[in-house]
Amino acid sequence: MHKRLALCSSLSEGLVAGIAAFEVVMASAQAGGEQQPPEWVQLTPRGAVTARDGRSFRFDPERLAAAFAAEGLQLPIDFEHESEFTFTLGAKPARAWIVAVEARAKGLFGRVEWLPDAVAALKAKAYRYISPTFYFGEDGITARLIKAAALVAAPALGMPALASATPQNGATMLKDILIALGLAETASAADAVSAIALLKAGDPAKFVPKAQHDATATALAAAEKKLQDADDAAQAARCSTLVEDAIKGGKIAPAAKDQYLALAKSNFDGTKAAIDAMPVVLKAGADADLDNADPDKGAAGKLSEAEKAMAATLGVTEEAFLAARAA
Structure with a gap:
């Protein structure tokens, strides 16, 4: 049998197909003169082989023959390794069976029982080569087990990667x-x-095109900020009006304006209710600070009666109110 070695690209880790392929040479039959596939075909070389992608593999025919015998299984031969793509191609039948293997000087040989599909394909020269699928060992180099084989048309072109065997x-x-x-x-x-x-x-x-999406997102963000700014301005105006009216009405000393503005921003309704309940402590339009308006408030840090009422209305302790007023 004439041998031709062809190298193919790698498969997924642990499973390799097409690293070496050998031509199946048809032989004349003893009767009828029709060519028939040979009984024995070479499956692997012996020793080291370098693939086209630079990876190196090693074949020990004796080890592979022993593994075949230990499994006790006949191995299928398909077309173009189609059985490795069952999840996309569906189940495919065997086209032949490797029923025995033998370690020889040139490598591992297999005795094949050819089925009609394979015989017809070889006679028509639709396929001319046989390529093994094998698992390699932990060293990532040495073949440890032949899984199957395939008749292939172009063994040197490489096989697509498999996710799993x-x-x-x-x-x-x-x-x-x-x-x-x-x-x-x-x-x-x-x-x-x-x-x-x-x-x-x-x-x-x-x-949606990315440019359109980005423009829409930018416009939306700008609109949201504009609305938020308007809400903030409206709230600030409400608080300012509330405190200014309280100062004009003599309920809050001008010096306490900032403290009451802060209280109004944090709790407008509560602050308004407290101011409404406060008595007038200054004459309308008087320009005096809160310390002079209430003798109970001063260095001792006490609250006036009006401030105590306001703290109660807001639901805060006198200490917290003092801290806010001093801020």
């Missing part, structure tokens, strides 16, 4: 993708592809 993990990944795209869990892979295409194209029915 198991269909269950692939199905979970597809489910997560569908949810992220806002699709039902029962949606197909084609539905997911369509949704991704819409995301890339920017469906005008579902998405």
Whole structure:
């Protein structure tokens, strides 16, 4: 059998396909003259192999043969490693079976029972190469177990990365993708592809251009600030009017204006109720401070009777009222 070695790109961690591929040379049958696939085909080389992407692998045919015997399983051969894509392609049948392996000087060889699909494809030259799928060991280099093999048309072009070697993990990944795209869990892979295409194209029915979004957000923020500024100005005017009227009415000394403004801003209704209940302590228009208007207030830091009534109305302690007045 003529051998041709072809190297392919890497797969996901732990599972590799297409690192080496060997041509399946048809042989003439003893009867009828029709070409038939060979009984034995080479699956791996022996020793070190360097992939096109620079990774290095090592094949120990004796170790691989022992692992095959320990498992006691016949290994499937499919087309183009399609069984690794069960979650998107669906279950695919085996096209042949590796029923025995043998360690030889050139590498690991497998005895194959060819099924009709594979025979027809090889006769038609639709596929010409066989490529193994294998797991490598903890060193990340040495192949430890052959998983399957595939008839491939272009082994040197490289294989796409796999998320997992198991269909269950692939199905979970597809489910997560569908949810992220806002699709039902029962949606197909084609539905997911369509949704991704819409995301890339920017469906005008579902998405707003970034420039328009940014302009709208800026305008909204400006409008909200304008409204807040207007509310703040209106509240400040109400508080100022309340305190100014109280000063004019002789209920608050001009020197206490700032303290009463602060109280009004924090609790307008309570401050207004307290001022309304306060007696007149100054003559209208008098320009005297609160210390002179009330002999009980002074260095001792006491409240006047009017201030005590105001503190009670506001629901604060006399100490808190004194602290606010002194601020």
